[in-house]
Amino acid sequence: MHCMPVDEARQPQLLRGVLDLCLLAIMEEEETYGYELTRRLRERGLSMVGGGSIYPLLGRLERNGLVETRRLAGRGGPPRKYYSPSADGRRALASGVAEWRATRDAVDGLLGPIEMEVQR
Amino acid sequence: MSDFLEACRREWKRLGVPDPVAAEMAADLEADLAQAREEGVAAEEVLGSGAFDPPGFAATWARERGVIPAPAASRHPAARWAVPLAFAAFAILTALGAAAAVLAFHGADVVGVARAASPHRLVSPLRDFTHPVGPPAEGLRPVAVVLLVVGLAGIALTAIFWLRRSDRSWRGPRAS
Numbered sequence: 001m002h003c004m005p006v007d008e009a010r011q012p013q014l015l016r017g018v019l020d021l022c023l024l025a026i027m028e029e030e031e032t033y034g035y036e037l038t039r040r041l042r043e044r045g046l047s048m049v050g051g052g053s054i055y056p057l058l059g060r061l062e063r064n065g066l067v068e069t070r071r072l073a074g075r076g077g078p079p080r081k082y083y084s085p086s087a088d089g090r091r092a093l094a095s096g097v098a099e100w101r102a103t104r105d106a107v108d109g110l111l112g113p114i115e116m117e118v119q120r
Numbered sequence: 121m122s123d124f125l126e127a128c129r130r131e132w133k134r135l136g137v138p139d140p141v142a143a144e145m146a147a148d149l150e151a152d153l154a155q156a157r158e159e160g161v162a163a164e165e166v167l168g169s170g171a172f173d174p175p176g177f178a179a180t181w182a183r184e185r186g187v188i189p190a191p192a193a194s195r196h197p198a199a200r201w202a203v204p205l206a207f208a209a210f211a212i213l214t215a216l217g218a219a220a221a222v223l224a225f226h227g228a229d230v231v232g233v234a235r236a237a238s239p240h241r242l243v244s245p246l247r248d249f250t251h252p253v254g255p256p257a258e259g260l261r262p263v264a265v266v267l268l269v270v271g272l273a274g275i276a277l278t279a280i281f282w283l284r285r286s287d288r289s290w291r292g293p294r295a296s
Contacts, residue, residue: 035152052168059185078151
């Protein structure tokens with residue numbers, strides 16, 4: 001069996017389906033604002049969020065009532081919009097994490113045993 | 121980067137985003153981009169590919185936030201078909217009504233010719249059959265003809281519309 005080159009465009013696609021959960025998870029740790037969310041994703045190795053931006057996704061979470069927002073002045077800077085999960089957001093996070101784990105386990109069951117050298 | 125913000129503001133204005141909402145989004149974006157710049161982080165890391173398309177970025181953000189209407193293509197299918205269906209029904213009803221009126225006038229002409237050539241007694245049963253409530257007013261004949269033409273034109277336009285639409289559906293959307 002030959003080794004296929006790594007598809008560098010795959011990670012953003014994989015992330016796209018769970019990015020809302022990642023954002024809710026970070027907010028669940030601590031109430032935070034847009035840039036800080038981007039930075040924390042980057043610290044966890046999730047730097048390129050699908051070639052897009054988190055702002056539209058934050059807008060969708062807000063529209064769907066999954067986050068609560070308030071404007072706060074932080075670190076001596078200008079007032080910013082801080083996000084935290086709403087009760088619906090926490091429920092969505094819980095069910096989303098369960099779905100993610102089931103999907104991850106199923107994919108691991110298929111791909112986990114495969115050991116091949118990555119060819120670049 | 122102020123050019124980017126200005127372009128976003130212009131797009132929000134063009135799309136009709138309420139001023140307070142646009143001001144809030146612009147303020148958040150400005151603060152975030154300033155912090156990124158201080159930390160040496162490229163704008164692309166914050167904005168993704170939107171950094172190269174300010175209007176697209178601004179429109180997507182506003183749409184996802186629900187402060188501008190969704191594009192017409194994403195409306196409910198029933199809403200998209202309501203106007204063409206109403207137009208088609210109007211055209212068909214107009215054509216049918218006008219055709220009935222024109223036929224009634226034609227019937228009146230036949231009776232008139234027969235009456236001129238025959239004694240009244242022989243023609244009266246035919247007249248009673250064609251016009252039980254009396255013959256139509258002669259002045260309405262041009263109106264009926266015009267309505268018939270309008271109705272037929274409406275049916276033709278409706279047919280062209282359906283044919284073009286089904287042709288587009290068959291070929292699928294064109295790549296942009």
